[in-house]
Amino acid sequence: MRTITYRLGAFYFLLFFGFGAHLPLLSLYLKDFGLTGMQIGTLLAAGPIVSILVQPFWGMVSDRFQAQKKILVLTLTLAAVSGLLFTVADTFRAFLILYVFLVLFQSAIVPIIDAVTLSHVQKVKGDYGSVRLYGALGFAIAVWVAGHLSEAVGLQSIFYLYGGAFLICVGIAITLPHQGLPLSTSIWSGLGKLLRIPQYIVFLVAAFLIFGPINANNSYFSLFYTAIGGAVAGVGTAFLLFAGSEAPIMRVAGRFAKRYGMLSLIVLSGTVSAIRWYYYASQPSPRMVIALFLLQGISVGLFLPIAASYIRENTPIEVQVTAQAIYAAFANGLGTMVASYAAGWLLDHFGIFSTYRYFAFSSLIGAILLVLLAVRQKNVSIKRNFHKI
Template identity: 40%
Template sequence: MAKSPTEKTYRFIQMFYLFAFFGFGALFPLLSVYLEQEKGLNHTQIGIVLSALPLLTIFMQPIWGMISDYTRRPKLLLIIAALAASMFGLIYPWMQIFPTLLIGIICLAMFQSGIVPLSDSLSLSFVQKNNKEYGNIRLWGAIGFAVAVFVVGRVTDHTGSLSWIFYFFSLALFLSIISLIQFPKRADEVSVSFRTGLKILIKQKPFLLFLVSTFLIFGPVLANNYYFGTFILSVGGTLSGVGLAFLLAAGSEAPFMKFSQQIINRFGIIFVIIFSASVSCGRWLLYYFEPSSEVVYATTIVQGISVGLYIPAALLLIRELAPDDVRATAVGIYSAVGNGLGNAVFTFLGGVVIDFWGVNGMYGFFSGMTFLGILLVFKVKRWTNSSRKELTA
C-alpha cells in the first residue's frame, strides 16, 4: 500500500534530522580533541574556537529568521546553509594556525547555525498542521548524533587521523540536502514582530528568571559535548571509548524524548525540569571527584534524563510563561540564551578552567552553576504558583 503524501513528507523530515545530527555528532564531540592533538592549541585557545560556534548562533539565528521572513523561502535557505557548512567542513582540515582555525570555524558556524532553526520552523509547522508529534522527529536527531560519535570514534581510532570528523560532517550534511526534496516549502507566519514581542516578554519576570536558570543549567550540558571527549581520554579511555560514551549518552535521549509528554503529564513541568537538572548537577559533581572510566561509561546514560526530559519540559514551560501572541518569539529567545549564549559562555570558561584546574575542576564549576540554576527554578515555581492563586482568588 502506497504511503500518503503526508506520511512520505514525515519520513523525509525524519531522514533529514537523522543525517543533519549525524553530521553534528561526527564533528562537535571530537572537535576539542582534534584542535589539541592535531593542531596543538592550548585549552584557552580551544575554548575560544569552540565558543565561537554558539556565539555566532546568537547573532546569526535572528538574521536567518529575518531573511526567511523577507524571502518566504526557508527551504531554499536551508539548502544553502547545509551546503555551505558542508563545503567549509571540507576546507577546515587544511587550516593550521590559531587565527585561521578561528576564522574557519566562524565561517562554518555562520551557515551551520541556520540549519536547526530553519528545519525546526518547517517541521513544527508541518506537525501542527498534520497532527504529528515533533518528538518522533527530533528523536531521529538524537539517534543520528549517537551513531555518528560511535562510528567516527572507531574510524579515527583505527586510522589514527581525526580529520575524518570533518569528512563525515560534510558527507552527512550533503545527504541531508537530498532528503529536503520532500520538505514543506514554507512555515507559518508570525503575527507579532520580534521587537514587539521582546518588549512584552521583558515585563514577564518568571520568564526572565527561567531564562537565567536555563543559561546556568543547559549551558554546561551543551559545553560538555565539546569537552567530554577530553575527559574520557583523561580517565584512560580511547577515541573508540569516546564514541561508545557518546553512543550511550546521546542514544539514551531518544526513548526519554519519545515518552517525555507522558512523564510531564504525570509529574508536572516544573518537577521534571528540577529533576532533570538535578541529575545533571549530580553527574558533574561525580566527574569532579575523578571517577574511573568504568563509572564514567556507566553514568553516560543519565543524559537521557538530563537532556531528553529537560528539552521538551523547558519548551512547554516557556510557552506557558509567555503570553499567547508572543510564544514564537519566546521560544526564539529561549533558544538563543540556552543554545547560544549559555553554550558560548560555558564552552569558553570551560577551556579556561581546564588550563588552571584541569578537566575535573571544570566539572566542579559546572556542578556549582547548575545548582544555582535549580534554585532559580524553585523561585519560578513560587512566582507561578502565586500568579495562579491571584487569578483564582
C-alpha cells in the same frame, strides 16, 4: 501528514549525524594538522560568540519574512560547503575563517527546524520528542562511524561525512511544507514581545545555568575521564552510550510532560544534572561513570524536547523561530561560552574536579529558578480560576 513526520525524523537524524561526525574529533584534527593549543582554543571559542550574535538575527528574519524553508536550504548548503573546504585549508587563519562561516550558517538550522517540527506535531497531535529522538540516534551513530572511518582513512573523512549529511538535508528541506504563521509586524516589535514575557526570561536564565555546563562537559569530559584513570579509548564508548541514552527518554518525554507538567520534568532534568556533576566531582571509578550513562539520557533527553515545547506554548506564534533562536543563543551559545571559560579557569587553578563542582552548583541554581517559576505559574493559574468563579 505522516510522510512529513518521517521526513522531519530523517532530517534530524542526518543533521545531528553531521554534528556527531565532526564535533568530537575537530580539535584532534586541528592538533594533528599542527595548530597549537592556544590556536585551537581561540578557534573553538569563536563558535559560541558567533552563534550568540547571529542566531537571534536568523530567527527574526525567518519570522518577519516567513522564509523558514528558504533559509534552511541556503544555510544547509553554505554550511556543507564550509565544512568541505576544511579539507583544503592549510593555515590557522583559513581554519578560523571557515569555522566562523560554518557556525554562522549552522546557527540558523536547529531553531528553524525545531519551530517547523513543533508546528507540525501540534497540527497532527503528535509528540516533538518522538521526532527529535532521531537526532540523538544520528549523533550517537555518527560518533562511532566517524571514529572508525578516521582510523581507516584519516581524520579528513569527518568533513566529508558532515558535508554529505547536510547536503542530503537540503533535499529533505526542499520537500517540507511552508508553515504559514501569522506575520510579525517588524523584527524589533517581535523581539520586544518576547522580552515582555517574564516566564520566558526566567526560563532563559535557567537554561543558561543548566545547559551551559552540559555542553561544556563535552569539551572537558576527556580530561575528567583520564584523570580518574580511564583510557582514552573509553571516551568514545562513553559518548556513544551517553548520546544513545537520550533517544528512549525523548520518546516518552512528551507523554510524561502531559502527566506531570513540563516545568516539573525540566526541574527533574536540572536536578539530575546537578547530582551527576557532584558525583563526577567525587572522583568515581571509570566503570561507575560508564555504568551510570543513563543520567545523560534523563538530563538531556528530558530537557531538550520539553524546553522547546515550553517555549512554543509560552510565546506568541508569530515569533516562534525568534523565541527558539534566542533560547539557543542564550543556552547553547552564551551558556556554553561562560561555562567553558569558567571551567577552564578552575581547571588551571584548582583542577578538573573543581570544574565539575562548579557545573553542579550552576545546575542546582538553574533548577531552583525553575521551581520558583513553577510556583509562580501555579499561583497565577489559581488566581485566574478564582476570578472565573
